[in-house]
Amino acid sequence: MSGPATTPGSGRRTARFFAGFLLVALLAAGLLSYLASPEPDGLDTVAQRGCEVTEVDGVERLTGECIAQHGTEHPFAAGPLAGYSVGGDERLTGAAGVLGVLVTLAGAGALFWLLGRRPAGRPRD
Amino acid sequence: MYLAMHMSDGLVNAPTAAAFGVVAVVGMAVCLAKARADLDDRTAPMAGLVAAFVFAVQMLNFPILPGASGHLLGGALVAILVGPWVGALCIAIVLVVQSLLFADGGVTALGTNITNMALIAVFTGYGVALALRRFALRGKGGLTATAFLAAFLGTIAAALGFVVQYAIGGQGLALGYTLALMLGLHALIGIGEGVITALTVGAVAAARPDLVHLLRGAQRPLELRRPEGSAA
Known part of the structure; x- marks a missing residue:
């Protein structure tokens, strides 16, 4: 399963994998969400x-x-994206989902990038 | 009707919500400290994507019984892909985004929700996966079976977490009945959780075994043939 072709190191390969992973998340939130029970x-x-x-x-x-x-009622129940809608319009669940994916990615990505940084001059371990 | 997937405010009384708020804050502080060692140029963006993926798949409620659905919690999934410390932070971020932006899951209930899904489900799932790691390293079948079992048991454990919180500070339904209903429904949801987790971990491992935390440190992730000379 892990021949030479899957050896890590190629930055472009990793970028392609990450792009594919993001695409799956966007499709799930943007389209598959309409099929949710x-x-x-x-x-x-x-x-x-x-x-x-x-x-x-x-x-x-x-x-x-x-x-x-x-x-009790949610304090942000009247928020613009409340209930995975856009302004209360549930036909736009997909758009709300895509926005949620991007916000989560930005928030988590920023936190993990900050946590993963090492002081300059010190080699990564 | 609102899509609501997590505990809302008021389901447990204020002291209970506050106590689990403390549990969640302390747990996340430990995770923040421990996560550093697991994050580098490749695992940091991977972890961000894993959080985004969990947010997306949590929207996909699947039917379990007439009138009832379930959805991924993601505890075992994140633990296997990015490790328990980073994974717990992933789930907590998803829960915060869902509560603050989508009004899904109460704000004062964040402590109980984070305790159940970001701590209990993640660390139970990771414990199971770690216990079965040798089996998981044998090949795709072992890995997906491990992922399924870790996800199933993580879901059951999260449901028990709610029952404990309800026993401490909730009201409205007999405790024994609540326990039986939670376990029964989450055994079904756990099957869905297990299938989604096994499929996702299997797909990532097939494409990039080096990005699967549980497989890290293995000489050759998922190599079925043993090196020559080593005893079977």
């Missing part, structure tokens, strides 16, 4: 157990006794 995830399913969920004018209401009832 809209049902509540495992944690939400448990949290809503015992309650009836009704939607009035786009606002969810819980009646009964359940864990989620004790949850």
Whole structure:
């Protein structure tokens, strides 16, 4: 599996691999996200157990006794990208996802670049 | 309907949320200190991409039962690809972006969410992967099986983390029932987590085994033939 062709060192090969990895993430967030199940995830399913969920004018209401009832509204629920929408428009989930990928990449990339820097003159170990 | 995937604010009381906030901050501080040794010219951009990939794939809820879905947590995935210290930071960054930008996962709940997904899932997944490392080094089958098992058990452990937090400071559902439901649903989600993790780790290892943290230090990553003269 790791013949001479896959020996590390070639910067262009690494750049190509990174570009491919980013493309997969962008496609997942930008396109595949439209195929995602809209049902509540495992944690939400448990949290809503015992309650009836009704939607009035786009606002969810819980009646009964359940864990989620004790949850409070998110402080940024009215934010421009809240709920992976763009300004509340869920048809733009893909765009919100692409933005999220880029923001995460920028934030994580910057942090890891800073952490990985070595003082000048000192060889990397 | 909002796509919401993590604990929201208020599910556990304020002292519990604060206590796990401290756990998360201390855990991340340790990870920040330890991550340095694992980061260089190639692993730093790789880690940034791994975080972005986890953000993307967490959006892809897959059905597990009628009326219920699951999604990748990514703990074992990041641990195998970039190591546990850097990996825990990856997941924490994803959780912060999701909470602050996408209103997914509460702000005061960041402590519990980071504890469950960035600490418990990552380090459980890494522990399992490390225990099976010799098996993982034997070839693609061993590596993908290791990735699957690490991801499955990491997911179960994260679910147990929530149950512990709920037992300390939550209300609304009987504890035993909560435990049974969380375990049952996350056993199913863990299968999906395992499949996604195995496929991703397998693909990265096929293209660039040198970029898989778990395989680092192996003489020849994923070489099936043994060097001549060595006993089988």
